[in-house]
Amino acid sequence: MATKNVWIAGLVPPVMLAVLLLTAASPRVKANDAANAEVKIDNFSFGPQSVTVPVGATVTWTNRDDIPHTVVSTEGVFKSKVRDTDEKFSYTFAKAGTYPYYCTIHPKMTGQIVVQ
Numbered sequence: 729m730a731t732k733n734v735w736i737a738g739l740v741p742p743v744m745l746a747v748l749l750l751t752a753a754s755p756r757v758k759a760n761d762a763a764n765a766e767v768k769i770d771n772f773s774f775g776p777q778s779v780t781v782p783v784g785a786t787v788t789w790t791n792r793d794d795i796p797h798t799v800v801s802t803e804g805v806f807k808s809k810v811r812d813t814d815e816k817f818s819y820t821f822a823k824a825g826t827y828p829y830y831c832t833i834h835p836k837m838t839g840q841i842v843v844q
């Protein structure tokens with residue numbers, strides 16, 4: 729029995745190691761998600777005001793203000809509908825460049841997305 733117990737003891741750690749490696753590896757599947765970005769609309773401003781993302785990233789704006797806003801590209805690249813409180817708008821940037829945008833209801837609200 730003693731030799732069998734030793735054998736099992738020697739077997740368990742590699743199995744646990746494999747489980748740990750698999751667990752550690754799984755977040756990397758979501759690596760592309762880390763490139764995505766969130767912009768919060770609150771108190772009549774976009775935050776962060778400037779966001780830099782890699783090509784292919786999706787930016788999601790969420791209106792955390794208690795009044796409606798829009799997210800509209802100054803150059804006509806993207807255009808959200810009016811976003812009420814807690815409503816979101818997402819756009820995926822397929823090409824590098826600088827994309828200024830503003831709120832058409834409150835044109836002094838501006839931001840930019842830099843895609844590189």
Ligand SMILES: [Cu+2]
Pocket residue numbers: 796797798831832833834837
């Ligand atoms: Cu607005």
